Amino acid sequence: MEKKAVEVACGECMFKMPGKGCDLAIKIDGATYFVDGRKIDDFGDAHADDGFCNAVRKAVATGEVVDGRFKAKSIQLVEDKKASKPKS
Template sequence: MKNGILAVLLGLLSYQCSTPNTRQTVEASCGQCQFGLKTQKGCDLAIRFEGKAYFVKGVHIDDFGDAHDPDKGFCNSIRTATVRGNLKDRIFEVTDFELKE
């Protein structure tokens, strides 16, 4: 029974993440420095929602200022963003990315 419920929830999450124009509030930060992602080298923008982190395609980590700024840089802090896009091959392809202050 638990496995069936988990499968339904994962299916709904996958559908929501792959449906274009679905706005979601997520955590945004450096995938390597803050979210522990290891599949890319250097510092790259990533989002985290539902406990899972994904690298982002369509915006760059430095599009929102210096990633290494001690106060608001993505390598030193986790920020909130509203995004729109879809998940493809474990990369979140952004069509809209709005950083919240």
């Protein structure tokens, strides 16, 4: 998969996927997959207010789905303009 707009979050907490603990997951065209190649805390504290256990974030990803899992080549978060703080 070349660059594609996706959503990323904790599979168990936000996407209600079966599993134990907190694991990074990606939603592509409505289907969810656990991610291989990146960890949930690679993007900061998963349990922070804007962390993956508490928020679904937009991203651009490359990689491929193999055996029901997303093999990530890259995942780049896209800043949510609504969440940005105004510059002083």
